[in-house]
Amino acid sequence: MELDAERYAALDLGSNSFHLLLAEFRGQRMVRLHTDRAMVRLAEGLDDERNLDPAVAERALEALRRFHPVLTGLPADHIRVVGTNTLRAAANADGFLESAETILGAPIEIISGIEEARLIYSGVMAAADGPPRLRCVIDIGGGSTELVRGREIPQQLQSLYMGCVSYSKRFFADGVIASKKNGNNFNRARRAARAELQGLKHLAINAEVVGASGTVKAVARVLNDGEIGDIHRADIDRLAEQVADTDTVANLKLPNFDEERRPVFAAGLAILHGIFCELDIQTMQVSPYAIREGIVHDLAGRLHGGDRRADTVANLMLRAQIDAEQARRVGDTALDLLTQLRPVFNTEQWQRLRWATQLHELGLSLSHSNFRKLGAFMIEQADLAGFSKSEQEYLAYLVLNQRGRIKPPREHYGFHPNPDLLLSLRLACIVHRDHTDRSAGGLQLSATGDIYELNIEQQWLDQHPAIEDLLYQEVEHWQSQPRPLKLTTV
Numbered sequence: 001m002e003l004d005a006e007r008y009a010a011l012d013l014g015s016n017s018f019h020l021l022l023a024e025f026r027g028q029r030m031v032r033l034h035t036d037r038a039m040v041r042l043a044e045g046l047d048d049e050r051n052l053d054p055a056v057a058e059r060a061l062e063a064l065r066r067f068h069p070v071l072t073g074l075p076a077d078h079i080r081v082v083g084t085n086t087l088r089a090a091a092n093a094d095g096f097l098e099s100a101e102t103i104l105g106a107p108i109e110i111i112s113g114i115e116e117a118r119l120i121y122s123g124v125m126a127a128a129d130g131p132p133r134l135r136c137v138i139d140i141g142g143g144s145t146e147l148v149r150g151r152e153i154p155q156q157l158q159s160l161y162m163g164c165v166s167y168s169k170r171f172f173a174d175g176v177i178a179s180k181k182n183g184n185n186f187n188r189a190r191r192a193a194r195a196e197l198q199g200l201k202h203l204a205i206n207a208e209v210v211g212a213s214g215t216v217k218a219v220a221r222v223l224n225d226g227e228i229g230d231i232h233r234a235d236i237d238r239l240a241e242q243v244a245d246t247d248t249v250a251n252l253k254l255p256n257f258d259e260e261r262r263p264v265f266a267a268g269l270a271i272l273h274g275i276f277c278e279l280d281i282q283t284m285q286v287s288p289y290a291i292r293e294g295i296v297h298d299l300a301g302r303l304h305g306g307d308r309r310a311d312t313v314a315n316l317m318l319r320a321q322i323d324a325e326q327a328r329r330v331g332d333t334a335l336d337l338l339t340q341l342r343p344v345f346n347t348e349q350w351q352r353l354r355w356a357t358q359l360h361e362l363g364l365s366l367s368h369s370n371f372r373k374l375g376a377f378m379i380e381q382a383d384l385a386g387f388s389k390s391e392q393e394y395l396a397y398l399v400l401n402q403r404g405r406i407k408p409p410r411e412h413y414g415f416h417p418n419p420d421l422l423l424s425l426r427l428a429c430i431v432h433r434d435h436t437d438r439s440a441g442g443l444q445l446s447a448t449g450d451i452y453e454l455n456i457e458q459q460w461l462d463q464h465p466a467i468e469d470l471l472y473q474e475v476e477h478w479q480s481q482p483r484p485l486k487l488t489t490v
Helices: 054-071 085-089 093-104 113-127 164-171 185-197 214-223 233-244 259-278 291-303 308-319 324-341 347-359 371-381 389-400 419-431 458-463 465-480
Strands: 006-013 018-026 029-038 079-083 108-110 135-140 145-150 154-160 208-212 283-286 443-448 451-456 485-489
Touching: 006 054, 006 291, 018 054, 018 291, 029 054, 029 291, 054 093, 079 085, 079 093, 079 291, 085 093, 085 108, 085 113, 093 108, 108 389, 113 135, 113 145, 113 154, 113 208, 113 291, 135 214, 135 259, 145 259, 164 185, 164 259, 185 233, 185 259, 208 214, 214 233, 214 259, 214 283, 233 259, 291 308, 308 347, 324 347, 324 419, 324 443, 347 389, 347 419, 371 389, 389 419, 419 443, 419 465, 451 458, 451 465, 458 465, 465 485
Parallel strands: 006 079, 079 108, 135 208, 208 283, 451 485
Antiparallel strands: 006 018, 018 029, 135 145, 145 154, 443 451
16 A cells, blocks of 8 residues: 555544544654644533534634634545544534534544544554553543444444533532532442443453553643653542542642543543453553544555445345345446446445445345335444444445435435436346346436437337336326436337
C-alpha cells in the first residue's frame, strides 16, 4: 500500500469535545501534522426530549468554523467527519448537521457505537509496538464508553451508554460531589458504571489493558506528575477516595489538573474507577492515539485496497450463505447499466451499487416471501464494520426496492438516494430473475431530459418472453417517479 505524501483529515464530533487531526503518510508511517480540540460539551445540550439546545449547537458550529481552513484544499475522499453518541441520540440533529456540512464542505457520517469502538481500536493499534498480543482497549467519551478485546483486529466490541458528560448531568448537575443532606454522588456514579459493566469482566482477562482519549489522559496526568503514564490500581483507588471526599466540583484541588475538564472530571473518574473495579484491572497503559488516528488509517485503507466495508460485505455474504454467483451476475449487469447511464460517476456510488447487489438476497436466509423487507431490516439494524448509519440506510433502501412498487424514501440529512442506482439494480434483477447467466447486450439505457429511456432489441425480447412482461411492469412502476421510464423496442 503506497501512501507517500498523502494527507488526510479526521474530525471527531464527540459528545464532550470535537477533535481535528491532519496527518500525512510518509511511506508506511503516519505523521501528525496538526491537531486541534474544542470542548463543546455537546451532550450538555440534550434535553429530556433529546432535542439539541440552540446555544450549544452554535457553540459547536463556531468550533467547526475554526477547523474549516485546515480542510481547505484536501480531496473530498481524504476527509472524514464522524458524529458519535450525542449526534446519534439527538432527535433534531438534521438542522445542526446541515449547518455543519455547509461550514466544513464535507459530509458528516453518524456512526454506531460499535463502529466507534472499531475505529478507536484501529487508532490504538496504530501506536502499539511489540509482538501481537491480546489487548483490551477502553475509551471513555462524553456520551458513551467503548471497550474492545482483540489482537491485530478487534474480536469483541462493546459500546455502553455512559460518558463523562452524560454522567455529569445525571449525578453532578448541581456541582455537588458529596453532602450530608444528599449523600455521595461520586459513589452513586461509580455504582451505576459498575452496573453497566456487569458481565464484561472477561474482556480484560489475560489482556494488556490500554486506555485512550481525554478522561483516561486527564487522570493519568494527575497521577503521573503531568505526564501521560500508566495508571495503577492503588493510585486510582486513592484518587477516587480523595475526589469522593470533596464536597463540590469547584473545590477539587488536584495536581496537574486540566481546568477545561473540571466540569466532567468527577464523572469521568467515577466511570474509570468503576471499570478498574468491575473488570479487576491492576494496570492500564495509556495510548497517545484514539479514534481520530483510526479514522485516518481507515481512510487510507479505503483508497489503497483495504476498505473494511468490502470485507464486512464479504463476511455477511458468507454467514448468510448468499448465492455468490447470482450476486456476481446481477452486480455485473447493474454496473454495466449504470455505466451506460453515467459514463463518469462517483466511485462511492459504484461501490454502493456493488454492495447492494451482493446483499440483495440477504433476506432469503430467513424468508422467501418477505426477503426484501427482512434483508433491508438486517442491513439497517446490524453493526456493519466500516459503514456509517446513512450508508447502511442507503443499502437497505436499495435492497428493499429491488422489485415491486417503489417505496418513497424518508428524506433527512445525509440520505439522498440516487434513482440511477435503483433503476440499474432493478433492471439487473429482472434480467437475472431466474438465476441464469444472460447477456444484457440487447439493452441500452440512457437518461434524456426528464425521462429514462430503455431501448431493447426485439430479437433479444423474443428470446426472453418472461422478461419482456417484467420489463413492461417495470415501466408502470416508474410512472409515479419524478423521472419515468420509457421502453422502446428496436
